[in-house]
Amino acid sequence: MSFFGKLKQRLMKSSSRIEEGLDSIIEEGGEVEEALAEPEEVTAPEPAAPEPAPEPGAEPELVPEAEAEPEPEAAPAAPEPVEPEPTPEPTKPEPVAEKPQPAAKPGLLGRIMGRKEAKPVVRRVLDDDMLESLEELLIASDMGVDTALRVTANIAEGRFGRKLSVEEIKRLLSDEIARIMDPVAKPLPLFPKKPQVVLVVGxxxxGKTTTIGKLASQFKAAGKSVVIAAGDTFRAAAVEQLQVWGDRAGVPVLTAPEGSDPASLAFDAMTKAEAEGADLLLIDTAGRLQNRADLMEELAKIVRVIRKKDETAPHNTLLVLDATTGQNALSQVETFQKLADVSGLVMTKLDGTAKGGVLVALADKFGLPIHAIGVGEQIDDLQAFDPEEFAKALTGLDA
Ligand SMILES: Nc1nc2c(ncn2[C@@H]2O[C@H](COP(=O)(O)OP(=O)(O)OP(=O)(O)O)[C@@H](O)[C@H]2O)c(=O)[nH]1
Incomplete structure (x- = not known):
């Protein structure tokens, strides 16, 4: 199956919610029309006023731009999934006893013009009611009120009063979403610094542990040497889990006794990574938001300590977000931006949630790079974020 097919399958819940919603919106006030088989071209108008540019802080500041290697083509989460192509389903033989379809007669004009046969299509006039229904649908798919209003306003621009079919609306929606997502789709930047320190928060x-495991495995496959530090020293289970992932990825995991100081573990991990000439050091951290002051102090201390070894570290601070939390992901970004210098996002659990729209809201509101998306629990279920494929999968548009 193609990459797009897989993504669409995994985002099924999000896309089916939007698809079903669009179907009923158009059916509700639409009329059947005879349309030519070739769909009416729905060109997007000139993009509306550009969104405020993402804050400059979205780019890694700790490493001067000039030092950065070119954007990694084989950046983590970018390699094509290694799963073997599944053997194609045996094609079902056409049911022989199926009711014969009456041969469609071409219309008179069609015959004269030699055009293709017309197909009935339901179209609805884009009016205030339809826009309101669209807004509600997008809000229900976790796009957030502001983003939903902006997206629908952009769709309506220059098209108010025109008749649109489901396919046309899907395409417009998909184009609009892709336009919002395009600037944030950036692979994790790689720097010449050794080790490149990636602090993982959330x-x-x-899904921090799982994401670290997946990233480690992808970096390793790309020929990088990786060390993991199990910085959530307060939870033995978290450390064990990380060890399991380290084993799977074939990457050493540095641990410390339960309850010991995560900053001192991070320092030891830096020392080991430096001594071994490792390319990357991935540091897991605790995620106890119940006591923010403690967590903030803990993260700040980790940063202080690793800067004793490399004042430009950490080079990336990845915030891992769970897509199933929907709008809550927005407040998590706000909180973690106060706790740490978040440089990019990984959105996990996009498979099997109907809340995929939250990614659009995140991109629209924060403009933070989305480095990768988690689409399953297996080691290769971390994919590069492709805005167009995501937009098509989310809206249920066929590739
Ligand atoms: N379906 C799905 N499940 C995921 C994905 N990423 C992580 N998970 C699951 O989410 C659960 C939590 O993931 P962890 O990686 O343990 O999360 P964590 O943030 O490290 O959590 P703590 O160890 O409690 O700090 C696990 O059951 C994972 O298998 C994903 O992309 N898709």
Missing amino acids: VNGS
Whole structure:
């Protein structure tokens, strides 16, 4: 199956919610029309006023731009999934006893013009009611009120009063979403610094451990040497889990006794990574938001300590977010931006959630780079974020 096909399959819940919603919106006030088989071209108008540019802080500041290697083509999460192509389903033989379809007669004009046969299409006039229904649908798919209003306003621009079909609306929606997402789709930048220190933050259960394991495995496959530091020293289970992932990825995991100082573990991990000439050091951290002051102090201390070894570290601070939390992901970004200098996002659990729209809201509101998306629990279920494919998968548009 193609990459797009897989993404669409995994984002099924999000896309089916939007698809079903669009179907009923158009059916509700639409009329059947005879349309030519070739769909009416729906060209997007000139993009509306550009969104405020993402804050300059979105780019890694700790390493001067000039030092950066070219954007990694094989950046983590970018390699094509290694799963073997599944053997194609045996094609079902056409049911022989199926009711014969009456041969469609071409219309008179069609025959004269030699055009293709017309197909009935339901179209609805884009009016205030339809726009309101669209807004509600987008809000229900976790796009957030502001983003939903902006997206629908841009769709309506220059098209108010025109008749649109489901396919046309899907395409417009998909184009609009891709336009919002395009600037944030950036692979994790790689720097010549050794080790490149990647601090991984996020609430408990967001998928930090899993993401670190997947990233380690992808970096390793790309020929990088990686060390992992199990910085959530307060939870033995979290450390064990990280060890399991380290084993799977074939990457050493540095641990410390339960309850010991995460900053001192981070320092030891830096020393080991430096001594071994490792390319990357991935540091897991605790995600206890219940006591923010403690967590802030803990993260600040980790940063202080690793800067004793490399004052430009950490080179990336990745915030891992769980897509199933929907709008809550927005407040997590706000919180973690106060706790740490978040440089990019990884959005996990996009498979099987109907809340995929939250990614659009995140991109629209914060403009932070989305480095990768998690689409399953397996080691290769971390994919590079492709805005167009995502937009098509989310809206249920066929590739
Ligand atoms: N379906 C799905 N599940 C995921 C994904 N990423 C992580 N998970 C699951 O989410 C659960 C939590 O993931 P962890 O990686 O342990 O999360 P964590 O943030 O490290 O959590 P703590 O160890 O509690 O701090 C696990 O059951 C993972 O298998 C994903 O992309 N898709």
